Amino acid sequence: MTNEMFDQQLLSSRRRLEELWQRADKLQNPPTDLTSQTDQIPEQQQELLRESLEEFSFSLEELQVLVEELHVQNEELTNSRTALEAERQRYKELFDLVPDGYLVTTLEGTILEANQTAAQLLNVSHKYLVGKPFIVFVAAEERRKFYYQLSQLRRGESIKNWQVKIQSRRDACLTVAFTVTPVHNQQEQVVNLRWRFFEVFPTHNQKEWDIESTTQEQKGRSLFPSVLRPIKSYCQEQLASSNQLIEISSQQFAIAAHQAGRVLDDILSSTPDGFLVTDRTGKYIYVNRTAAQSLGFSQSDFIGKTWRQLELPVEIMERFDTQREAVFRTGEPLTDETSFTTVQGVRDYEYTINPVSDIYSDIEAVIVTVKDITKHKQAAAEANIALATEKEMSTLKSQSVFVVSQELRNLLHNIFGYIELIEIDNNQGNNEKKLNCFRRIQVNLKRINQLLDDLLWIGKLEAGEVLPNPSLFDLSKFCQELIAELQQGADFKHRITFSIEGQYSSVCMDRKLLRYILLNLLFNAIKYSPKSSEVKLDVACHDRNAIFCIQDFGIGIPQQDQELMFKAFYRGSNVDSVTGKGLGLAIAKQCVDLQKGEISVASEEGVGTTLTVKLPLNLRKFKREWGVGSRE
Template sequence: MASTSVVRMIFSRRLTPFYIAAIYLLLGGLWIFFSDKLLACLVKNSEILGQLQPYKNGFYLILTAGLLYALSNRLLAFQLSESASPASEGKFRQLTENIREVFWLLSLNPTEVIYVSPTYESVWGRTCESLYKQPMSWLEAVHPDDREQVLAAVERRYRSQGDSDQEYRIVQPDGSIRWIRDRAFPVCEQAGQVNRIAGVAEDITNRKHLEAGLRKLNEELDNRVQKQTTELQQATEQLGVEISERQRAEKERDQFFMLSLDMSCIAGFDGYFKQLNPTWEKKLGFTQEELLALPYLELIHPEDHTATVSVVQQLNTGSDIVSFENRYRCKDGSYKWLSWNCTTILNQQSIYAVAQDITERKQAEASLKESNQQIVNILESITDAFLTVDHQWRYTYLNQQAEKLLQKTREELLGRRIWDVFPEAVGTIFFEKYHEAVAKQVSIEFEGFYSPWNCWYEIHAYPSKDGLAIYFTDITQRKQTQAELLKALEKERELNELKSSIVTVVSHEYRTPLTTILSSAELLEHYGNKWTEEKQLLHLRRIQSTVHHLTQLVSDVLFLDKTEAGKLEFNPTLLEVVTFCGELVEEIQLTVGNKHKLVFVSQGECRLAYLDEKLLRQILTNLLSNAIKYSPESGTVDFALLCEPDKVLFRIQDEGIGIPKDDQQRLFESFQRASNVGTIPGTGLGLAIVKKCVGLHNGQITVESEVGVGTTFVVTLPLNIQKAG
C-alpha cells in the first residue's frame, strides 16, 4: 500500500526535469543502499557477490529507464495542456496540424466537437467531417472490451473537469487494432472558469509492443537473476554465461537511445556533442565523427546564433528548455528547422536534449502565409467589395472597396456585429437573405435597396464553416439607367400608340368632311347657275365650315405631337387676364351666333398674370368649344374668372349631356371620349391638349359632372407675378 501511495504521489505531481532527476537520484540511492544489503544476506561468498554487481546495476538501469519514460510522457502531457490554453490557441492549432498525435478540443457539451486535428483520419481511419457531424462517433471504433471503461472515464472527465489519462484499443475499418493513450485536461478562461476540454490522443501501439517486450525482458531478467543467483551459489562455472547476459542487457538499453526516430543527444557546456544517435547523420548528412568534432554553435544559422547562446546560458543555470526552435546547417549547405526539448545534469556538466525535424511544418507555414497573402492581395485589388463575418455576425475581414462602400474603416468594424453597426438593416432583405444562406448553407444572390443611403446593391453571399463571405457592388447607377431606359421605352410605346391612333382618327375624321366638301362642290358645279344666291352661299359656308374643322383637326394633331415629343415650348409673359378672357368670349360668341349664350364674369383683383398666352388660348378655347358642342341649342355656358392672391381660377360650366362616372378617370387621355356622345363629332384630343397645357403652367384641372345635368371644369394656374419681375 505504501509503494502504491508513493507511485500515485509521483504521477500526480506537476513534473519538471528537475523533479524527474530528483526521483532518479532518490531511487538510485535507495537501490544502492538496500540492494547491497540484500545481496550480502543472500550470498556469503564475496567473490560471487562481486561478480553479481554488474547484473544488479543492469537491472537498475532497465527499471529506471522505464520509470523515466513514464515520467517524460507525464511531462509531455502537461506541456500539451499548457499549450492548449486559450491565450495561445492560434499558435497551438498550427502545431497540432503537424504533430503525429491527434489533438482534440471539446466544449463542456460532450456532443460538440470544437476542433480535431487531421491526424484523426489516419489514426481512427475515419474522416474529421464525420466527427464534426456525429461528435460521439469516435466511440464506435473503441474495442468492445474497452468501451465500458472509456464511457466511464468520459463521464468522470465532465463531472470532475480535471485531468484524465486512459489507454484503450480501437478497431480501424480494415480490422486492425491500435492502442490509444488519450489524455485530457481542462482549459480555463482568464477568470479561472473551465470553458473547454482539450486532449491528445496518441497512437501507442508501437510503445505497447515495446513495453510488452520490455516486460518480457524484465521477467526473463528476473528469472535469470534468480536462477543464476542460485546457480552461482552452487557453481561458479556459470560466471561466463552471466557476464554475456549483462552485456546483452546493456546493449538493449543503448538501443532505446540509438533507435529513436528523434534526434537525441548529450552535449557539454564546453560547446561539443558528447553522444549522438544515428538520426543525426540521416537528418544533417554529417557523420557522427564530424559532428562530434565540430562545435555545435558553428552549425547554427547566423540569424539564430544569439538566441541559441541565450538558451545555452539558461540551461547552465539549471533551467529546462521546451520547444525552442532554431536552424541547423546540413552538410550540403541547406538548413533544417529543429524543435528542442532540453534538460541538464549540472554535476555532470551535460545537456540532455531531444530535437525534432520541423522543416516540413515550417515550409508549410511559410507556404500558407504566402498563400494567404496572395489571397489578401487579390481581395484588396478587386473592384467588388468583400467582407466576412463569423457565426456571431462579427466582422472578421473587409477589403478597401468594402470600407469605401460601407463608409467606415476596418478599425471601426472588425470585431463588431454587423447588425449593431447597421441597425437599420435588421428586418430588411439583407437581414433575411444572410440568415437564409447561413441556415440552409446555400449560396444566395440578390439585389437589395438600402434606404438610409438611397443605394441599390448586388449581393453574393457564400456560407462557410467559419461564417459568411459576402461580395457586394453598388448598382445604383445601373438601376437608374434601367429605370430611365424603361421610361424611354414606355414613352416610345405611348408615342407609337399615339401615332397609330392619330392615323386611325385622322383617316376617319377626314373622310366625312371631305365627302361634304366634294358633295357641295359638285352641286355648285352642276346646279350653281340655277340656284338662288342664298342657296349658293349656304353651300359655300358649309365648305368653309368643313375646311375650318379640318384645319382645327390638323392643328390639334400637330399640337399633340409636339407635346408628346417634348417639343412644346412654354413662353410665359405678363398678360392682362380679364381683357384676354373678354376678347376670347366675344370671338367665340360671334362664331356660334345665337345658338348658344356665353356669360363671362370676373371676380377679384388679378389684372396681370405671368402666363403663356398661346397655351392659355388652347385651354380656354377647347373647354368653351366642348361646353357649346355638348349643350343643347339656346343653352347657356357660364365662364367665371376668379382671382386669388397667388393664383387664378377659370371655371367653365355648361348645361349639357354630362359625363358618366366611369368615363371621367380616362377623360384627359388622348382619343378618349365619353360613352354617351352619340353622333356628336369629335376627336378626343381637346381635353388631352388642355391637360398638357395646364401641366406646363404647373397648374391643376378638375371636373365635376352629372349625366343630363351638365359639366363644370375648373382650371387653377399660379399667377407667378414675382417671376415676371
C-alpha cells in the same frame, strides 16, 4: 529522423545501459579466484560508477517521457496539419467563388495561383494557367507599358483601376481593369504580387528541456569516457533536433495559416459583393467587410454568433435558415432574391448558398455570396416603363393617324357633297341654296384649317419650340372679346355667362397661350353639353394668381377616363357620335404647364364638368428664365 528510428535508438541505448549495469554488478561481486584483480579497483570508484549508472538510468527514463510527449505533440501537429489543409481547401473554394478574377504572381509576372474566374476570363484551363508568364495574355501594343508598371509594382507601389487590353486564347480581345497590390514578407520585402481584375462593361512555443551535468557524472565521464559520453551526446542531439522540428513546423503552419487567412480576407473584402460562411448551427464563421459594414457591424461582431443574437430581420432570416438546411441536406446550391434594410436604406440583393465540404467530402458549412442588384432592378423597372411608354406612344401615333385621317375624310366628304349640291342648284338657279352651301363649305374648310393648326401647335409644344411671351392687358376685356368671337358662329345655340372679380385691369400674361387654353376648354364645354344649355366662365384674380373656372352641364367625364383625358388624341368612353380629335384638352394642358400653372377637373357622368385653371398673374419674374418677353 523518423519516430520509429528514434524509438529503436532509444531501445538500443537502454540495452547498452543494462549491459553496463551487469558489468558493474560483476565488479562489485567478483569470483573468489579473481580477488586479486578486484583489489585493483578501489571501492570508492566502484561506488562512483554505480551512481553514474543510476544517473544515466534516470536520464534515459526522462528521455523516454520526452519521447512520449514528442509523440503526443506530433499527433497534435498532424491534427493541426489536417485542420490547416481543410481550412486551405475552404479558402480555395472561397477564392474560386469570387466573381472577379484573382491571380498571385512572382515579381516577374509568372502566375503562381489563379481562381476559376481568372481562367474563364483568359479562356485558359486552370491547370495550364499556373506557371505561365502573364505577359503572354497582354496585347502586343501594351506590353511595353505593362513592363513599366510591373517595375513600379516591384518597388512596393499599388495600382488601382489600371485598364489593360487582354489578348486571351483564340484571339478573343477584352479590356480588363486591374487592381494590383504587392505582398510583403515579415521583413517588409516585396515577394509576390496580388492581382484582382474584371472585365470593363502567433507562434507555437515548445517547452525546452535541459540535461544538466553533475559532479558525479563529470567524475564518471573521466572514468568511463567511451561509454557515458556517446549516450549523453546522443540523447541531447535527439532531444534538440526533435524540439527544433516541432518549433519550426508549428511556426510555419501558424504563419502560413495567418497569412492565408489575411490574404483571402483582403481579396474577399475588396469586392463589392458580400461573403458569409455559416456552420450547421447557423453560427457565422466568416463575414467579409462589405457584408458587415452594409449592416452597420464590424467583422468581429459576426464571428460565433447567430442572426438572432445580431437581431437581424426575423421573416427574411427564417426563410434563409430553411434554405440553408436544404443545401446541407441536398448538397445542391440555391439562389434567391430578397430586399434588406441596410445603412444605405432598403436594397435589393441576389444571394447564392453554396455547400463547403471538408477533406472527407462531408458538408460542414455553407458560403453565402450576396450581390447588390438594386441598380439592376431599378434599370429593369425603368426599362419596362420606357417600353410601356414606347408602346403607348406607338399606339397613340397609330390612333392619331386614324383620328386625323377620319376627321379629314369627314370634312372633305362634306365639302364634296356641298359642291355637288351647288352644281345641281346652279342648273336650277337657286341662289339662296348655293349661298348656304358656300357657308357650309367655308365652315368645313375652317375646321380643316383648325385641325392642321392644332397638329402643328401640339408638335411645337412637344418639341419645346414655344416659349411664353408675356404682355400687359385687360383680362376682363380679353375674355369678353373671346366670348363674342365664339358667339358669331352660325350653329351657336348655347348661353355663355361670364363673371370676373379682383385686380384684372392690368395683368402680365401670354395672350396667345391664354387664348388657346380658354378657346379649347370652352369649345369642349359647348360640344359635350346640350344645345341651348348654359356654359359658365368665372374668373377670379387674387393672391397673384388668376383662376379660371369653365363649367358645363353636359355628359360629364367617366371616372376611369379622367386620368387620361389630357393625353393627345384620347377621347372619353361616353362621347358616342360626338365628333372630335382629342387634341383640345392636351393643348390646353401643355399651355398651362408652359406658364407654370395648374389645371384640374371635377366631373360627374350625366351631370356636368368643371375645369379649373390656375395661372400666375405676373409673368415678368419668369422672363429671365425663358429669355423672352415684350410689352404691348
